Amino acid sequence: MLAFTIKRTFQSFIVLLVVGLVAFSMFRFVGDPVDNMLGQERTGADIERLRGVLGLDQPFPVQYFKFLKGAVQGNFGVSYRQGRPVSEIISERLPATLELAAVSAILAVGIGFALGVFVAIRRDGWVAHTIMTVSLVGVSLPTFLIGILLIYLFSVELNWLPSFGRGEVVMVGEWRTGFLTKSGLQALILPSITLGLYQMTLIMRLVRSEMLEVLRQDYIRFARARGLRDRSVYFRHALKNTLIPVITVTGLQLGSIIAFAIITETVFQWPGVGLLFINSIQFVDIPVMAAYLMLVSVMFVAINLIVDLLYFAIDPRLHVGRSGGTG
Amino acid sequence: MVEPVLSVRNLQVEIPLRKSLLRPVDNVSFDIAPGEILGVVGESGAGKSMTGNAIIGLLDRPAHICGGEVWLRGQRIDNLPPEAMRRIRGKGIGMVFQDPLTSLNPLLPIGAQLRETISEHLPVSNDEAAARAIAALEEVGIPGAARRVDAYPHEFSGGMRQRVVIALALCAEPGLVIADEPTTALDVSVQAQIIVLLKRLCRERGTAIMLVTHDMGVIAETADRVAVMYAGRLVELGPVREVLSAPCHPYTIGLMASTPLASQNRKRLNQIPGAMPRLDALPPGCAFQPRCTSAREVCGQGVGPDLTAGDGRAACWFTQAVSA
Numbered sequence: 001m002l003a004f005t006i007k008r009t010f011q012s013f014i015v016l017l018v019v020g021l022v023a024f025s026m027f028r029f030v031g032d033p034v035d036n037m038l039g040q041e042r043t044g045a046d047i048e049r050l051r052g053v054l055g056l057d058q059p060f061p062v063q064y065f066k067f068l069k070g071a072v073q074g075n076f077g078v079s080y081r082q083g084r085p086v087s088e089i090i091s092e093r094l095p096a097t098l099e100l101a102a103v104s105a106i107l108a109v110g111i112g113f114a115l116g117v118f119v120a121i122r123r124d125g126w127v128a129h130t131i132m133t134v135s136l137v138g139v140s141l142p143t144f145l146i147g148i149l150l151i152y153l154f155s156v157e158l159n160w161l162p163s164f165g166r167g168e169v170v171m172v173g174e175w176r177t178g179f180l181t182k183s184g185l186q187a188l189i190l191p192s193i194t195l196g197l198y199q200m201t202l203i204m205r206l207v208r209s210e211m212l213e214v215l216r217q218d219y220i221r222f223a224r225a226r227g228l229r230d231r232s233v234y235f236r237h238a239l240k241n242t243l244i245p246v247i248t249v250t251g252l253q254l255g256s257i258i259a260f261a262i263i264t265e266t267v268f269q270w271p272g273v274g275l276l277f278i279n280s281i282q283f284v285d286i287p288v289m290a291a292y293l294m295l296v297s298v299m300f301v302a303i304n305l306i307v308d309l310l311y312f313a314i315d316p317r318l319h320v321g322r323s324g325g326t327g
Numbered sequence: 328m329v330e331p332v333l334s335v336r337n338l339q340v341e342i343p344l345r346k347s348l349l350r351p352v353d354n355v356s357f358d359i360a361p362g363e364i365l366g367v368v369g370e371s372g373a374g375k376s377m378t379g380n381a382i383i384g385l386l387d388r389p390a391h392i393c394g395g396e397v398w399l400r401g402q403r404i405d406n407l408p409p410e411a412m413r414r415i416r417g418k419g420i421g422m423v424f425q426d427p428l429t430s431l432n433p434l435l436p437i438g439a440q441l442r443e444t445i446s447e448h449l450p451v452s453n454d455e456a457a458a459r460a461i462a463a464l465e466e467v468g469i470p471g472a473a474r475r476v477d478a479y480p481h482e483f484s485g486g487m488r489q490r491v492v493i494a495l496a497l498c499a500e501p502g503l504v505i506a507d508e509p510t511t512a513l514d515v516s517v518q519a520q521i522i523v524l525l526k527r528l529c530r531e532r533g534t535a536i537m538l539v540t541h542d543m544g545v546i547a548e549t550a551d552r553v554a555v556m557y558a559g560r561l562v563e564l565g566p567v568r569e570v571l572s573a574p575c576h577p578y579t580i581g582l583m584a585s586t587p588l589a590s591q592n593r594k595r596l597n598q599i600p601g602a603m604p605r606l607d608a609l610p611p612g613c614a615f616q617p618r619c620t621s622a623r624e625v626c627g628q629g630v631g632p633d634l635t636a637g638d639g640r641a642a643c644w645f646t647q648a649v650s651a
Contacts, residue, residue, distance in 0.1 A: 218429035226444045227417030316479040
């Protein structure tokens with residue numbers, strides 16, 4: 001178990017290095033930051049001087065190495081656009097994204113799981129058929145369209161909920177939270193539904209198909225043949241066996257909730273890191289972009305690591321080296 | 328005569344398909360006395376397992392019982408509501424499945440699976456259920472039962488797992504166990520142990536067994552009576568010694584001739600020509616008639632004498648005529 005954790009952590013580290021390399025090399029093609037930073041009236045000497053200051057005149061491997069060296073110490077440089085340390089800008093913006101992603105994830109996993117189990121157990125009822133049909137909409141509509149439709153319905157037509165921003169926020173220590181005010185909570189509703197809907201329908205459909213597969217197994221038949229109650233058969237015997245494949249996909253989906261927040265944040269002008277990233281691309285703000293990509297990949301890698309460890313918690317067959325042997 | 332523990336009367340199971348109606352079990356009747364072992368034999372698709380599933384109420388949709396009656400200790404159970412039938416499963420009728428590798432939930436310790444079954448059916452405290460779970464494992468011969476009660480299924484070998492399955496089937500003390508091919512998936516060396524174990528446990532408790540198998544050897548060693556099924560119908564029913572030594576129905580005769588028995592020293596085994604007809608293309612009258620060497624005109628007109636009507640052993644016009 002410990003060896004496994006160490007091995008996976010090491011692998012995760014390699015993944016991060018590669019992501020950093022790919023991301024960093026791509027930035028060379030998004031444009032020249034110097035163009036944006038200097039005004040119309042610039043001279044060749046100005047450009048050269050600024051390049052020297054930013055370190056852009058150095059060869060690529062040196063730049064990458066410097067970036068890594070800083071990143072390990074939590075120093076991602078200074079934003080070209082705002083002239084402030086990137087780590088400061090991101091830590092300001094991160095709570096907004098994390099709160100949005102957390103609410104979306106809870107919606108997606110909670111509702112997705114419950115509905116999935118429901119439609120698997122009642123698979124021939126009309127309610128289940130209706131849910132399955134409606135869920136196709138969630139799977140097939142693009143996120144931004146769902147967001148715009150929700151804004152149109154609930155903000156423009158009904159005027160129930162705000163269409164943009166975070167509402168009123170409160171500082172709790174360093175953390176700027178929208179959970180504590182009424183307007184903050186109201187502002188969370190539409191973006192979190194937009195962001196979580198796709199993952200929710202995906203999780204639901206996955207839980208359903210896995211559960212139906214498990215319900216066909218011999219041990220479910222045997223559980224019934226022993227006269228166990230439906231509740232026990234479904235929730236004690238079937239559900240746990242459904243979890244293993246579902247957790248894998250759910251973990252990846254949680255990662256993409258954070259990554260896809262870019263689109264939702266743009267639609268709702270949500271002041272999180274996703275919106276920050278979009279604005280930085282327009283300005284070719286390389287330090288911010290690099291830091292954002294590293295952050296997202298750290299989260300992906302961490303979630304995957306947690307998923308792998310969860311397998312151990314659920315599936316006893318993975319406990320290698322347990323007292324056992326065959327009888 | 329003692330009241331039978333299980334009484335099946337004219338049981339019919341049908342599977343409605345889009346265009347046709349299959350009848351995998353047709354007009355099957357038999358009794359099982361308390362403590363008796365009834366062997367049910369027949370080739371694949373003859374309706375043996377389907378009969379067992381129908382009795383315990385676990386037919387997979389769209390298959391369902393469409394006629395006949397099933398009586399368990401004087402109580403009619405084929406038309407019970409689902410909740411009442413659930414209470415009977417495990418407590419009234421236990422079941423052992425073919426493959427012990429897939430019958431146990433891989434994520435629950437075997438002790439937990441035993442305890443939940445015991446608590447479901449018997450009015451015992453948690454402590455007593457735990458004690459009974461260990462006792463049940465000891466009875467089926469799991470070494471170090473108290474220590475291994477919290478082990479997971481994958482920590483046991485196939486034979487040991489089938490012992491656990493038997494412990495699970497018997498732990499709520501049912502009067503009847505339906506054992507559906509309980510040894511087919513096991514190593515030959517373990518098969519005999521499992522059969523001996525099942526037989527011993529049931530004799531000690533007076534539990535009757537409906538032993539579904541296509542292994543004539545197992546039937547010969549274990550069963551008191553044997554029922555032979557062909558294409559969903561019962562073709563012969565009688566004491567095991569008589570049926571084995573002097574089979575009446577041409578199908579049983581063919582089946583015996585094609586089974587290697589240690590007592591007989593034959594060079595070549597006979598085989599029955601042809602194959603069992605598909606359920607959607609049953610010939611009129613006796614289903615075995617197209618493969619039967621002694622078929623006559625009368626065989627195309629009816630299925631043969633009703634086995635439950637008298638002491639007729641085989642549903643065959645021909646043997647009836649001979650014995651009459």
